Amino acid sequence: MKLHEYQSKQRFAHHGIPVPQGIVVENAAAAREAARELGLPVVIKAQVLVGGRGKAGGVKVARTLDEAEAYADQILSMTIKGLPVRRVLVDPAADIRSEIYLGAVIDRALRRVVLMASSAGGVDIEEVAAKTPEKIVRVPVDPFIGLPEYLARDVAVAIGLPREHWGEFIKIARGLVEAFHANDASLAEINPLAIVNTEGHQRLLALDGKMVIDDNALFRHPDLAALRDPDEESEAERKARAADLNFVSLDGDIGCLVNGAGLAMATLDIIQHFGGRPANFLDVAGGAKADKVAAALRILLADPKVKVVLFNIFGGITRCDEVARGIVQAIEEIKPKVPMVARITGTNKEEGDRILASANLITAESAAEAAQKAIALARAAA
Amino acid sequence: MAILADRNTRLIVQGITGREGDFHTRQMQAYAPIVVGGVTPGKGGMITDYGVPVFDTVGQAVREVGANASVIFVPARFAPDAIMEAADAGIKLIVCITEGIPVLDMIRVRAYLDTKGAMLLGPNCPGLLTPGQAKIGIIPANIAVPGPVGIVSRSGTLTYEAVYALTQAGLGQSTIVGIGGDPVHGLDFLDVIRMFNDDPETEAIVMIGEIGGNEEERAAAWIKAHVKKPVVGFIAGRAAPEGRRMGHAGAIIEGGSGSAQAKIEALRAAGIRVAELPTDIPALLR
Numbered sequence: 093m094k095l096h097e098y099q100s101k102q103r104f105a106h107h108g109i110p111v112p113q114g115i116v117v118e119n120a121a122a123a124r125e126a127a128r129e130l131g132l133p134v135v136i137k138a139q140v141l142v143g144g145r146g147k148a149g150g151v152k153v154a155r156t157l158d159e160a161e162a163y164a165d166q167i168l169s170m171t172i173k174g175l176p177v178r179r180v181l182v183d184p185a186a187d188i189r190s191e192i193y194l195g196a197v198i199d200r201a202l203r204r205v206v207l208m209a210s211s212a213g214g215v216d217i218e219e220v221a222a223k224t225p226e227k228i229v230r231v232p233v234d235p236f237i238g239l240p241e242y243l244a245r246d247v248a249v250a251i252g253l254p255r256e257h258w259g260e261f262i263k264i265a266r267g268l269v270e271a272f273h274a275n276d277a278s279l280a281e282i283n284p285l286a287i288v289n290t291e292g293h294q295r296l297l298a299l300d301g302k303m304v305i306d307d308n309a310l311f312r313h314p315d316l317a318a319l320r321d322p323d324e325e326s327e328a329e330r331k332a333r334a335a336d337l338n339f340v341s342l343d344g345d346i347g348c349l350v351n352g353a354g355l356a357m358a359t360l361d362i363i364q365h366f367g368g369r370p371a372n373f374l375d376v377a378g379g380a381k382a383d384k385v386a387a388a389l390r391i392l393l394a395d396p397k398v399k400v401v402l403f404n405i406f407g408g409i410t411r412c413d414e415v416a417r418g419i420v421q422a423i424e425e426i427k428p429k430v431p432m433v434a435r436i437t438g439t440n441k442e443e444g445d446r447i448l449a450s451a452n453l454i455t456a457e458s459a460a461e462a463a464q465k466a467i468a469l470a471r472a473a474a
Numbered sequence: 475m476a477i478l479a480d481r482n483t484r485l486i487v488q489g490i491t492g493r494e495g496d497f498h499t500r501q502m503q504a505y506a507p508i509v510v511g512g513v514t515p516g517k518g519g520m521i522t523d524y525g526v527p528v529f530d531t532v533g534q535a536v537r538e539v540g541a542n543a544s545v546i547f548v549p550a551r552f553a554p555d556a557i558m559e560a561a562d563a564g565i566k567l568i569v570c571i572t573e574g575i576p577v578l579d580m581i582r583v584r585a586y587l588d589t590k591g592a593m594l595l596g597p598n599c600p601g602l603l604t605p606g607q608a609k610i611g612i613i614p615a616n617i618a619v620p621g622p623v624g625i626v627s628r629s630g631t632l633t634y635e636a637v638y639a640l641t642q643a644g645l646g647q648s649t650i651v652g653i654g655g656d657p658v659h660g661l662d663f664l665d666v667i668r669m670f671n672d673d674p675e676t677e678a679i680v681m682i683g684e685i686g687g688n689e690e691e692r693a694a695a696w697i698k699a700h701v702k703k704p705v706v707g708f709i710a711g712r713a714a715p716e717g718r719r720m721g722h723a724g725a726i727i728e729g730g731s732g733s734a735q736a737k738i739e740a741l742r743a744a745g746i747r748v749a750e751l752p753t754d755i756p757a758l759l760r
Contacts, residue, residue: 198577200657200687200724203584218729235582276576308723309576311551338721342713353655353721354629354684358752360713361734365750370713375721406631406638408614409501438638439616460751 093305093320094141098181100301103275104282107267110260111298114183123164124157126182132156133185136163138170138177141324143216148172153185175323186299191284192251193217194265196233196272198279204232205272207239207265211251214284239269257287260296275316276309328372328391335387337376344369345470347392347401347430349385351376351415359404362459368467371398381410382418389426399473402466403434404459405444412436412444420451431469435462476649477624477669477676478567478595479508479543479608486541486565487512488548488556490528491520494571495547498612500524502545505609510539532563543567545601545610550574553597554583561592568660569610570596577723580658587660594660598722600630600652613637613650621646623759624670626663627682628655628722632710635752636682643756648676655722657686663693671701678704678759681741682752685711686724686732691740698744706758707741708749709734 095103101111115126116139127134138150145151150172154160160182170177191213199206210228212220220227229250233239244265248258264285272280281302288297310317322330332339338353346363348370350356356375363370372392376384392398407415416436423432435456436444449455454469456462479485485502489495490512503509503524511527514520518530529535532544544560546553546569553572560568568587575597587594595602601611605618612630617638623645627633630652637650651666653659663681670676679701683690690709697705712734714720716727727733741748747758 198581198657201689201692203581203658205578205581221729235578235585273578276578278577306576306578308550308574309578312576340715340718340720342715350631352629352631353725354627354632354682354710355635357684357710357714357720357725358632358635358708361710362751364713373714373718373720406634408617408631408634409612438634439614458751458753460753 093307093310093316094324095303095305095319096139096141096321097137097301098139099319100280100303101298103271103303104267104298104301107271107274109264109267109271109282109298110296111301112183112186114181116179116181117164118168118179120161120165120168123180123182124161127154127157127160130182130184134160135183135185136160136167137181137183138167138172139179139181140172140175140177141321142173142175145172150177178323186286186297187289188299189287189289189294191286192253193220193283194268194285195279195281195283196268196277199232202232204235205269207231207233207247207269209247209251209265213286217283233269239266241266257296264296264298275303276306276313277303278306279304328395331391332374335384335391337374337384337388337391339391340373342370342372343397344371345397345399345474346466347371347395347398348404349374349376349388349392349401350404351406355404355406359402359459362463363402363467366460366463366467368463368470371395382421385418386422386425389422389428393426393428393430398430400430400466400469401428401432402462403432403436404462405434405436407436407438407440407444411440412438413440413447416444416447420447423451430473433462433466433469435459476604476607477666477673478602478649478651479604479610481506481508481607483508483543483608483610484510484539484541485543485545485610486510486532486535486539488532488544488546488560490514490522490526491517492547498547499526502609505615506607508608510541511535532559532565536563536565541565543610544569546570546572548572554579557583557594558586561587561590566592568592568594569599569601570594571599571601571611572596573598575656577656577658580656584658584660595651596654596659598656598659599654600633602652603650605647611652613652617641618650619646622648622675622677623680624648624673624676624678625650625680625682626666626670627652628684628724629682629710632752633682636680636708636755639753640756645756645759648673655724657724663689664696667693667697667701671703676703678706680755680759681705681707683707683709683737684722684725685714685720685734686726688732690737694740694744694746697746704759705746706749706755707746708752708755709737709741
């Protein structure tokens with residue numbers, strides 16, 4: 093689950109990281125009021141859960157109150173990469189002298205949280221990593237000790253940060269690692285962490301903030317769970333999550349219903365391999381119980397793009413005949429209008445096939461055959 | 475001989491009286507009676523209706539019935555504690571079936587286990603099966619037969635699909651190992667492939683990977699340098715979009731890394747034959 097910039101910065105501030113004293117607003121008049129309160133100039137920043145909002149025109153500096161109001165109005169009417177801008181953050185504009193990147197991520201190979209820093213801040217860090225990896229400093233964080241001061245200082249030295257900012261940097265780096273752990277993050281990023289000039293002296297300030305929270309840990313963070321932005325997922329994905337189904341919307345026309353995440357991925361691959369386009373990834377979990385299959389079918393069929401439904405089921409401990417009965421029960425309940433192709437294999441396969449065929453499903457012996465049949469039906473319906 | 479578990483394994487079940495634990499313990503015991511005890515705090519002293527003693531702590535189970543392996547069926551919020559309890563009690567093989575453990579918990583748990591010399595399989599895995607000898611976890615045993623092929627996988631049903639195809643083709647399995655779909659976990663591809671390579675009863679190896687991370691790539695490099703046995707691979711997720719989690723917490727392409735294409739190329743570069751479809755695996759082994 094992603095947090096917005098303003099939500100991330102609030103959490104960073106809680107761990108001693110200096111952030112601008114910004115105000116979040118939902119309309120242009122409030123943006124004007126915020127600008128008056130903060131003092132000009134201000135930056136108006138779209139709060140959307142996608143990258144690249146600056147390039148899309150979602151970040152603007154306003155030098156007058158009229159500009160603040162006009163820009164806020166303009167940005168609040170934007171849709172960036174399909175996401176409507178519902179809020180803007182009004183931050184006092186900073187006099188930036190230089191920009192650093194500071195982030196914390198999970199390194200799967202090291203099995204550690206890793207602190208990453210670079211003197212090349214303010215730009216896309218993935219681009220820095222691809223083009224000039226030597227500009228990125230990485231330090232693994234001990235899971236029991238955290239980030240000691242000397243390691244944070246090592247990083248400051250390694251990125252060539254001027255000596256007078258080391259003290260601030262150590263506090264910020266340790267604060268970021270603390271915030272990462274306190275919020276069960278899987279990513280926490282300050283880009284840029286800027287050296288800014290305020291009233292004649294220079295200091296570090298976190299001008300942007302980004303955090304992604306581990307969904308598996310939300311059970312112990314009800315406050316964070318409540319912040320989930322409904323725009324982050326499609327309606328189908330939201331419904332699937334409520335029904336405890338693993339679901340990802342794609343843009344094709346073949347609805348897929350599979351038990352198991354790996355098999356569900358492989359099913360998409362097979363469809364694509366034969367030239368078809370899957371409408372979704374959907375894992376109804378190992379047992380493929382009737383109520384789950386019914387919930388899943390409803391979600392698939394609500395998508396008008398879906399021209400055919402493909403079942404790919406492996407019957408293990410829950411036998412094929414039990415799964416087939418569950419599917420038939422779900423179909424009788426929902427009465428779908430689109431054709432359905434089913435491929436079922438594993439324990440009691442023959443009995444499973446017989447039950448599905450008696451319910452007028454098109455059956456297939458292999459996933460490849462099922463995919464080809466589904467593709468032909470989708471083309472015929474297009 | 476196989477790897478990790480055989481008919482001499484002395485297994486306990488943590489969470490034995492829960493719904494999942496109860497169901498799967500019956501399945502495991504019916505297949506091969508290696509379950510010597512169970513643990514549910516507060517229910518120590520009880521004997522299950524199928525005759526397995528229940529203990530309050532893993533330490534008691536180790537002392538009283540000599541357990542040397544444990545399988546965990548407790549909910550995600552209690553599972554990290556259960557894994558550490560097993561390791562602290564001296565259990566050397568811990569298999570965690572539980573899905574949904576926070577990744578920061580797993581980082582701490584894994585660091586703790588490394589100090590105890592315990593091996594962990596999972597979490598979020600189907601466990602392991604040595605056909606004819608031992609079933610630890612939830613792999614459907616009836617689709618497997620003893621034989622020479624070792625299988626290691628990040629997935630559940632996709633693995634069963636491969637096992638079923640092998641059995642249908644007359645190729646039995648030495649041990650089937652599910653390492654789990656989480657980003658931070660216990661034994662990885664490399665660890666298990668090393669064991670298969672050393673196991674005289676394993677004559678060929680199947681590795682079933684998926685998008686996310688770079689374990690497949692690291693294993694491929696090691697295979698190229700050390701493995702003489704034939705290896706066949708399959709990678710799920712060629713059609714997966716970047717930045718989306720495909721069911722498994724670890725199945726995500728991030729920042730352009732962890733794609734199926736990169737893994738397939740790494741496997742091929744190591745001389746591993748890569749199947750287009752899971753059902754093509756048996757043909758590539760011949």
